[in-house]
Amino acid sequence: MTNPYNTDLDRNPANHQPLTPLTFLERAASVFPDHTAIVHGPLRRSYAEFYARSRRLASALTKNGIRRGDTVSVLLPNTPAMLECHYGVPMSGAVLHSINTRLDAAIIAFQLDHAMSKVVIVDREFMPLMQEALALATVKPVLIQYDDPEYDGAPTDFEAADYEVFLTRGNPDFAWLMPEDEWDAISINYTSGTTGDPKGVVSHHRGAYLLAQGNALTTSMQKHAVYLWTLPMFHCNGWCFPWTLSAIIGTHVCLRQVRAEPIWNALADEGVTHLCGAPIVMSLMISAPDGIKRDLDQPVQFFTAAAPPPEKLLADMRQAGFDVTHLYGLTETYGPAVVNDWHESWSALPSDEQARLKSRQGVRYLPLEQLDVLDPETMQPVPRDGTTIGEVMFRGNVVMKGYFRNPKATQEAFAGGWFHSGDLGVMHPDGYVQLKDRSKDIIISGGENISSIEVEEALYRHPAVAVVAVVAMPHEKWGETPCAFVELAPDQTADAEALRAWCREHLAPYKVPGKFVFTPIPRTSTGKIQKFVLREQARLS
Amino acid sequence: MTNPYNTDLDRNPANHQPLTPLTFLERAASVFPDHTAIVHGPLRRSYAEFYARSRRLASALTKNGIRRGDTVSVLLPNTPAMLECHYGVPMSGAVLHSINTRLDAAIIAFQLDHAMSKVVIVDREFMPLMQEALALATVKPVLIQYDDPEYDGAPTDFEAADYEVFLTRGNPDFAWLMPEDEWDAISINYTSGTTGDPKGVVSHHRGAYLLAQGNALTTSMQKHAVYLWTLPMFHCNGWCFPWTLSAIIGTHVCLRQVRAEPIWNALADEGVTHLCGAPIVMSLMISAPDGIKRDLDQPVQFFTAAAPPPEKLLADMRQAGFDVTHLYGLTETYGPAVVNDWHESWSALPSDEQARLKSRQGVRYLPLEQLDVLDPETMQPVPRDGTTIGEVMFRGNVVMKGYFRNPKATQEAFAGGWFHSGDLGVMHPDGYVQLKDRSKDIIISGGENISSIEVEEALYRHPAVAVVAVVAMPHEKWGETPCAFVELAPDQTADAEALRAWCREHLAPYKVPGKFVFTPIPRTSTGKIQKFVLREQARLS
Known part of the structure; x- marks a missing residue:
């Protein structure tokens, strides 16, 4: 039986066009030619x-x-x-x-x-x-x-x-x-x-069109939003x-350098409504001296990724009038394809509970068709128990075409019909994904897997810790053991002994770092901590 | 030269899925299972x-x-x-x-x-x-x-x-x-x-997915919006x-019958934020007795189509706290594919000027790739002068597949690579389309084209006129002449002589209706005036 709805009903130039975000700019310029698209210093x-x-x-x-x-x-x-x-x-x-x-x-x-x-x-x-x-x-x-x-x-x-x-x-x-x-x-x-x-x-x-729209839909971005770069x-x-900004006829506020003063000035002077960045950008804003911080007339949405936002930072941001949303994705998924979609009822919970919920990466973006945590061996979903670790995998229209001139890597990435992110995570009973580690960041001690993120989270709760990164360090007996690199908060003190005692209170004994290093932590330009550099330091120390 | 970006980068199940709005409901149920999707009387x-x-x-x-x-x-x-x-x-x-x-x-x-x-x-x-x-x-x-x-x-x-x-x-x-x-x-x-x-x-x-998202984007519909049917x-x-509602995790408020009392009750009791309808639905709401109207805590968006909203109705709606947006489309374009995208600066204009601007159908929806007014003979765009009449045509991803089991009608509709709407209109210098008539509604008098909408607009400005519809009536000498069907506003009086004098003041002599009929005007269930019924009445009278 042929499907009658497929007869004499073909694609033609009147009813089918390639999806491309380039048409968003054509429309914006046609409908709102005089609206300010770009601000850059005094330039409009x-x-x-x-x-x-x-x-x-x-x-x-x-x-x-x-x-x-x-x-x-x-x-x-x-x-x-x-x-x-x-x-x-x-x-x-x-x-x-x-x-x-x-x-x-x-x-x-x-x-x-x-x-x-x-x-x-x-x-x-x-x-x-x-x-x-x-x-x-x-x-x-x-x-x-x-x-x-x-x-x-x-x-x-x-x-x-x-x-x-x-x-x-x-x-x-x-x-x-x-x-x-x-x-x-x-x-x-x-x-x-x-x-x-x-x-x-x-x-x-196609993917750029869909994710660009997905950004606006996922974040309820209004017509004429003002976005700070x-x-x-x-x-x-x-x-x-x-x-995205052309789709909603918004305004881009450019920024050559990410520094606290121009950020606060843009927020106040340009009426910025949205910005994105790693938690380090929030830290930068919050830790700015009072003379630099400005009062804001408008509510501001901050979209953060790269690392779960620490509780204190979330509280400080809320205090300062920002609404923080946690996103997650990879270059292979056009940027954010996962959102910590917030439930109104969660806002009534105690702030530590809110931070715990907000630290989860979340659920699929609207244009991503499927997100799951699978056992990469069996390709079966892990139990939705919030503890069984598997690999976070994606499938849908906002997954890359593949790796350029690298069919082997492309095939590996798409094995079994899913995009393998290389990130390890758990699936919570409510369907929210939480990252536990990059595959290569997992620490294997005496045959037990230790999530570096779990150790980091325990240390983040210590009031003296501003930034922490935990990596594997070679260990004669156990193979590997955690090594913690720590930046202390301003005006705070804590030594290795204090932090070790803290970890003993909050972690299983084999997860307590064997070493604490107090040092500025190297980051990429996007604020991601460069664990491979630390791993090398831990290996050589 | 083969394009290197098309080598070893094919579609596969991990990176390509059919677009379908059905996935919106799967996502809504997975992420917000307890959120109220449907309200129907006491049912939740x-x-x-x-x-x-x-x-x-x-x-x-x-x-x-x-x-x-x-x-x-x-x-x-x-x-x-x-x-x-x-x-x-x-x-x-x-x-x-x-x-x-x-x-x-x-x-x-x-x-x-x-x-x-x-x-x-x-x-x-x-x-x-x-x-x-x-x-x-x-x-x-x-x-x-x-x-x-x-x-x-x-x-x-x-x-x-x-x-x-x-x-x-x-x-x-x-x-x-x-x-x-x-x-x-x-x-x-x-x-x-x-x-x-x-x-x-x-x-x-594909089209349903894109237009459903387009509704939310075009109207800046927020997460958890409440929509009245x-x-x-x-x-x-x-x-x-x-x-659309599943995409933004909104709430549907069902309604068996369009009557003023349940509408006002739903607006007030269910916190409705959005509703759609022909201008007749607005009239129904505005003309309800004071005992039925309710005070609203929230701003409400009203999306109207089918006919340009009259000035007085717009003023009354604004007064009552509604923000009215004029949309336009056809069944062949999945519903609205054109929006009267409002410029903030227009809100400062006098209300008659605002009504004039709001009566225009507008510009393309984001997911419609092209909208234009073409001469159907030459398929060339008419001058952007706001006066030269052509046929409104569409092309893009929110145009139908075609007519079922009717290849001849499909081919005619898509002739020349555009969807022919059958609606006549003009293109204004700022790129906004305004309908002037259906092809079959144009009145040809002594070889001159008369836009029935132009005559209706002149009559709508008369304070006694509530609803008016103008159609062609046979005329011995001129072939056709306009015939006006009129519903008077409550507590207002006007006779044919008064309206004729008004038209003589505001229209070219050959456009003045030869006859005025005071009668209830027949409408379709969606509020569209049934001009073919009136045309038959005018022919027989």
């Missing part, structure tokens, strides 16, 4: 200007020989040019490759070669780094320098086209290229892979927020 | 119950032999069963066919036969009508009767399975069927076609709001 750009400049960029790239499937790399902080690249590059049919500005030249060179980069657009501040990378790389991309008016460093004398001059060569009415298929790549982002070569995560237009856009395309 | 159903009952329905239909591509017809008012059918029917792989409860038996019989209906689910109130239709129809569907606790009519003695008993045969944990492809049909809705046979508009899962769900699947 309307949606009409934002769209025209993005089309100029696409047109100029095309005139420069860029074709569908070419890679355009950018090394840019959170500036208007970075936003323009999120539209203008894919509008030329090219794939946007955003490079983390904190990487070293060798890794950048690897990425440029692997992505077969044809053009690189570089902020003046990072021109020396890019020159160093290009000297190591095989590819010879066209070099374009962006001269940010908010950057006051000394001029460089490198040979490069000027971004603004380049734009003037482009046509502001350029008939930009829709993707031929919504499965076409829109961007590539390299994971910082601590072992082996970085992997190039390829995202497609504390999250680096080079990190996973800023979780797709560069596209 | 949680999301867990809503989902379990929908799965029971899908399971019971499957046990009854329903397969992918079968049609399940329903003749139901806005009841919990109608909501369950919007999920349970497509969860069985079947296509939902909602029938307008105001149709006559002959048209219902035509629809049942044309859709090849296998099962019909009928509210007890409409069993006599369905029996009459089945007597005329060729198909012999399984008959199921829904006994709504809110219906107090006398029992019938027809032979039919009971809906609740039918559900008990289904499994609440049924592994419901995802669509095999997001292009699979989810529903069929017959247009009321005033000439020829009704056409069956086929909608697909004044719009019939049989009308174009209630503009996809049955699916």
Whole structure:
């Protein structure tokens, strides 16, 4: 029996178009041409200007020989040019490759070669780094320098086209290229892979469209919201927020550097309603001197990821008028694909209980079809008991296309029809996922698994501990034992003995760290603690 | 040159799933099982119950032999069963066919036969009508009767399975069927076609997913919004709001009949935040006696379509605390695909100017890729001058699959790669579309086109006019001339002479109606004025 609803009812140009977030900007510029799209210091750009400049960029790239499937790399902080690249590059049919500005030249060179980069657009501040990378790389991309008016460093004398001059060569009415298929790549982002070569995560237009809308829906983001760029856009395309804001005709407030003073000023002066960042960004804001903190007229939503927000920080943020939502995801899931979807009734619980609930990563985003914790051997769900550890896995339309030019890694990541995150977690009885560790962060002591996060959580509850990271340390008898790296809170003191006693009170004996190291903890540019660095220190100590 | 981003990066079950709004309910029931999904009189159903009952329905239909591509017809008012059918029917792989409860038996019989209906689910109130239709129809569907606790009519003695008993045969944990492809049909809705046979508009899962999200995004609908069912769900699947509410974990407040008292009570007692309807629903609310109107604690959004909201009604609604947004669309576009997206600056204008701006249909919904006014001969856009009339056309992902078993009508509707709405309109310089008439409603007098809407707008500005409809009347000399049907406002008087004088002041002489008829104006169940009835009256008079 043929299905009668599949007869003479085919796709055609009137009823089927590729999903792409690029259409959001076209709509915003058409409907609200004069609304402020971008704020950057004293600079204000309307949606009409934002769209025209993005089309100029696409047109100029095309005139420069860029074709569908070419890679355009950018090394840019959170500036208007970075936003323009999120539209203008894919509008030329090219794939946007955003490079983390904190990487070293060798890794950048690897990425440029692997992505077969044809053009690189570089902020003046990072021109020396890019020159160093290009000297190591095989590819010879066209070099374009962006001269940010908010950057006051000394001029460089490198040979490069000027971004603004380049734009003037482009046509502001350029008939930009829709993707031929919504499965076409829109961007590539390299994971910082601590072992082996970085992997190039390829995202497609369909997923970017869906996650960009998912951000607005999941966070009930209103029309004309004002978003502050504390999250680096080079990190996973800023979780797709560069596209979300066009969907709701919002305003981007750019920020070159994440410092407390410009954050508080933007919150107060620009009427910021939303921002994202690791808990370290909240710490930075909360620990700012009173002279820098400002009174806010509007409620502010803060979306945090990377680590569970500690209880005290949550309380301080609430006190300061912020509503904090915990998100979780990976570059492979376009950014956040999991949300700690809050129940109103939880707000009446004691604050330690609220913090416990908020520390859980949560449930699937609307555009993610499935999220579960599976036993990676059997691919069966673990019991929903909040204690059995399994691997967090994803399936749905906001999971990457795969790893670029790496079919083996792609196949491994998708084995069994699920995306394997590499994160270990538990499933609570109410369907909320909680991370327990990265596979490689688990500590195996005398054959028992120790979750480094569990030990960290115990130490976070100690009033003197500001930041803590626990990794495996070699142990003659047990194989491994935990080693704790600690930053103390300002005006607080605690020594190893005090913390050890605290852990003995709150943890099983074999989970008590064998060593406490008091030291500043190394972090990535997105605020993630670099456990591989600590693991190396613990191994050598 | 092959595009390297298309190599070894194929779709697979981990990264590609069919888009379907059915997953919204699964998520809502999983994350907020106890949240109230449905209110119906004293009845309260949680999301867990809503989902379990929908799965029971899908399971019971499957046990009854329903397969992918079968049609399940329903003749139901806005009841919990109608909501369950919007999920349970497509969860069985079947296509939902909602029938307008105001149709006559002959048209219902035509629809049942044309859709090849296998099962019909009928509210007890409409069993006599369905029996009459089945007597005329060729198909012999399984008959199921829904006994709504809110219906107090006398029992019938027809032979039919009971809906609740039918559900008990289904499994609440049924592994419901995802669509095999997001292009699979989810529903069929017959247009009321005033000439020829009704056409069956086929909608697909992809479009329903996108428009359901588009409703929430376009209207900035918050998590846990409370929605009152004044719009019939049989009308174009209630503009996809049955699916939107699950996406934002909202609450449906059902309503068997659109009357002022239950509307005001629901607004006040259930904390309704959103409702939809034709301007007649607003009139009904505003003209209710003071004893029935209630004070509201919350702001309420009213989405209106079908006709431009008159100025006085807008002012009255604003006064009463409602925010009115004008939407526009057709069954072929899943309901609203155009929104009068409001600019904050417009709220400072005089109220007649605001009403003029609000009477425009507006701009494309986010999930509609293109909206334009084209010359149907040349398929070129008309000038953006607000006066040149063309045909309003749509293209994008929220345009129907086509007309069921009617390839000729489908091809005509999609000629030239656009969906031809049959509505005539103008494009304003700011990109907002304004309807001027249906093609068939235009009045041709002495070779000149007269927009019936223009004449109606002039009459609406007369203080004594409550409702007006203008149609063509035969004229010996000019071929046609306008004929105006008028309902006067309560406590107001005006005769034909007064209205004629008013029109002479405000319209070109050839546009002044040749006749004024003071009479109640016939409307469809969705509040649309039945111009074909009036045209017939004008022809015979």
